[in-house]
Amino acid sequence: xxxxxxxxxxxxxxxxxxxxxxxxxxxxxxxxxxxxxxxxxxxxxxxxxxxxxxxxxxxxxxxxxxxxxxxxxxxxxxxxxxxxxxxxxxxxxxxxxxxxxxxxxxxxxxxxxxxxxxxxxxxxxxxxxxxxxxxxxxxxxxxxxxxxxxxxxxxxxxxxxxxxxxxxxxxxxxxxxxxxxxxxxxxxxxxxxxxxxxxxxxxxxxxxxxxxxxxxxxxxxxxxxxxxxxxxxxxxxxxxxxxxxxxxxxxxxxxxxxxxxxxxxxxxxxxxxxxxxxxxxxxxxxxxxxxxxxxxxxxxxxxxxxxxxxxxxxxxxxxxxxxxxxxxxxxxxxxxxxxxxxxxxxxx
Amino acid sequence: xxxxxxxxxxxxxxxxxxxxxxxxxxxxxxxxxxxxxxxxxxxxxxxxxxxxxxxxxxxxxxxxxxxxxxxxxxxxxxxxxxxxxxxxxxxxxxxxxxxxxxxxxxxxxxxxxxxxxxxxxxxxxxxxxxxxxxxxxxxxxxxxxxxxxxxxxxxxxxxxxxxxxxxxxxxxxxxxxxxxxxxxxxxxxxxxxxxxxxxxxxxxxxxxxxxxxxxxxxxxxxxxxxxxxxxxxxxxxxxxxxxxxxxxxxxxxxxxxxxxxxxxxxxxxxxxxxxxxxxxxxxxxxxxxxxxxxxxxxxxxxxxxxxxxxxxxxxxxxxxxxxxxxxxxxxxxxxxxxxxxxxxxxxx
Ligand SMILES: O=P(O)(O)O[C@H]1O[C@H](CO)[C@@H](O)[C@H](O)[C@H]1O
Ligand SMILES: O=P(O)(O)O[C@H]1O[C@H](CO)[C@@H](O)[C@H](O)[C@H]1O
Numbered sequence: 001x002x003x004x005x006x007x008x009x010x011x012x013x014x015x016x017x018x019x020x021x022x023x024x025x026x027x028x029x030x031x032x033x034x035x036x037x038x039x040x041x042x043x044x045x046x047x048x049x050x051x052x053x054x055x056x057x058x059x060x061x062x063x064x065x066x067x068x069x070x071x072x073x074x075x076x077x078x079x080x081x082x083x084x085x086x087x088x089x090x091x092x093x094x095x096x097x098x099x100x101x102x103x104x105x106x107x108x109x110x111x112x113x114x115x116x117x118x119x120x121x122x123x124x125x126x127x128x129x130x131x132x133x134x135x136x137x138x139x140x141x142x143x144x145x146x147x148x149x150x151x152x153x154x155x156x157x158x159x160x161x162x163x164x165x166x167x168x169x170x171x172x173x174x175x176x177x178x179x180x181x182x183x184x185x186x187x188x189x190x191x192x193x194x195x196x197x198x199x200x201x202x203x204x205x206x207x208x209x210x211x212x213x214x215x216x217x218x219x220x221x222x223x224x225x226x227x228x229x230x231x232x233x234x235x236x237x238x239x240x241x242x243x244x245x246x247x248x249x250x251x252x253x254x255x256x257x258x259x260x261x262x263x264x265x266x267x268x269x270x271x272x273x274x275x276x277x278x279x280x281x282x283x284x285x286x287x288x289x290x291x292x293x294x295x296x297x298x299x300x301x302x303x304x305x306x307x308x309x310x311x312x313x314x315x316x317x318x319x320x321x322x323x324x325x326x327x328x329x330x331x332x333x334x335x336x337x338x339x340x341x342x343x344x345x346x347x348x
Numbered sequence: 349x350x351x352x353x354x355x356x357x358x359x360x361x362x363x364x365x366x367x368x369x370x371x372x373x374x375x376x377x378x379x380x381x382x383x384x385x386x387x388x389x390x391x392x393x394x395x396x397x398x399x400x401x402x403x404x405x406x407x408x409x410x411x412x413x414x415x416x417x418x419x420x421x422x423x424x425x426x427x428x429x430x431x432x433x434x435x436x437x438x439x440x441x442x443x444x445x446x447x448x449x450x451x452x453x454x455x456x457x458x459x460x461x462x463x464x465x466x467x468x469x470x471x472x473x474x475x476x477x478x479x480x481x482x483x484x485x486x487x488x489x490x491x492x493x494x495x496x497x498x499x500x501x502x503x504x505x506x507x508x509x510x511x512x513x514x515x516x517x518x519x520x521x522x523x524x525x526x527x528x529x530x531x532x533x534x535x536x537x538x539x540x541x542x543x544x545x546x547x548x549x550x551x552x553x554x555x556x557x558x559x560x561x562x563x564x565x566x567x568x569x570x571x572x573x574x575x576x577x578x579x580x581x582x583x584x585x586x587x588x589x590x591x592x593x594x595x596x597x598x599x600x601x602x603x604x605x606x607x608x609x610x611x612x613x614x615x616x617x618x619x620x621x622x623x624x625x626x627x628x629x630x631x632x633x634x635x636x637x638x639x640x641x642x643x644x645x646x647x648x649x650x651x652x653x654x655x656x657x658x659x660x661x662x663x664x665x666x667x668x669x670x671x672x673x674x675x676x677x678x679x680x681x682x683x684x685x686x687x688x689x690x691x692x693x694x695x696x
Contacts, residue, residue, distance in 0.1 A: 003435055004437025010429065021527060023450060081376050099359050170665065181669075300668075321528055321631070321648060322499045
């Protein structure tokens, strides 16, 4: 029997941030695809769409009118999943029936007044304004007594359930720390207590030595495919300095965050020469009033496409009932991404 | 401020099987949907499709020929994610880079020679043959030294990534216990040690008293919407007797499992009068050679549709980065399902 090699053989990999494993089947990308094929939408949009609820000056779905904003703009989601005035309370019936009221705030952030743009097509100086608004919202919401966690994210593309192509993101700020971040809180805390450094600082430094999974880099941030990626082209942006939230970033670092966000999403668009769908979001320290030296600011990108602009990876069946499974290695995905140009295909 | 009411107010609910919480936003189903709409495929198929890889007598994708099977048929997946001859081994570099080889067997189970059928349209006596084959495979695979868990599941519908409409399911049998079942192993063990009864026995008895979330029932099984459901119309089938795996079922119970599988999937099809997509699978005791009195056999159903035959729930953004979130209550979903006829809409 030959030697185990994680580039060739089926295996599982450990995700130290969640404490969970992922199944990797490197050989499986060879199987022919006969399943559902997504519509690839030709992405030519006007700069202003009179029917868009997010364009400046237009009426929103809830009846309000958007101001004629010139760069970025945030407002309360007209269909918030979390509400501010939820009565506090619990329901408990034995060990098996437990419910607790949950309150919070949901906001929408318009990234640009220009309906036709996406992050990879925006100028770094304009993405920087998005970063500044994130900082402002994280501070304002996080300072509130009733907000323990501020989740900033972007759903991009209709195959990610995004209902409006206008460049925008969301914030869901809740009293309690959500599931995924509470896993990361625990693992990072344990690591920090053991090593006196953040987990992602050590991880990033190892990756920078190994080089294999690094996609892009500037003075303050690195974009890479994590060793334990689940989605085919899953990536992370990690800050080089161990900062626990956005507010610790210097002026220069904020611009560098905008820069790496643009670089990574250009690579994504260039991969299949299509506006690349993903869910992305920042993970940072809870706003529960405690110090969180263990927390290391990072951003996750979870894109669903696998083989082409129209064939996605379905996380179903075994993934839902058993273990998340991927069909190409993190190294294979990194190799394909890092060889791509940093000039957007539409600008060529 | 009024009193907290989990039918009206946003809240989180505890899933005692996974130990995790789900966010419920009852008011949110009111939001208008402007996002992606799925193709609804007119589901008229021939009983035999000469191009189908699963029909009797046809050539398979791997080159082999299917026998002229008359009821059920299982074979090794031509594109298995788990392979038998994987060299054993580990890769470790510090705390942060860990991989372990994983081996196993992937099989496909054809439920019927008739290409046009689906479970809700099959006769109970024929579904019973599927149950018998599950039992046989669970025993044969589970008895092997190198198999610690046998995951039996069905992906149905192209929106669940199912690439062939021929009625079929899969088995992925692995050396290690997968992520989801290992969570359930832990919680069930803890409960059993504390109470001396299986968690799902107590849970089922409470639900049978409350009646609110019960969908269908026969002598041996109950179909219900679990209190902690994540997917809009997520359900479970639970055995009335605390059996830990399929092999403990009596002859009558096997038939009752076929019966409840049919009843539940008829309700599903009748909900939107469409062949209803889902991922479903059995959770039962690991086959690691140990006794598992804590394990209680059950089947999960995770269907993606939310509002209609063409609008699904997207588990993206907040769900991926934060906490799974649902837009209708378990009680609302149960009410809609249980009022449906047990006669299939196509037969009316
Ligand atoms: O095996 P299939 O039906 O080709 O593939 C489907 O089910 C598998 C097991 O749940 C998933 O890993 C695949 O992403 C999905 O497309
Ligand atoms: O808020 P949107 O973009 O309308 O909705 C989308 O994102 C939400 C937050 O991730 C999800 O809960 C929805 O399922 C999805 O369709």
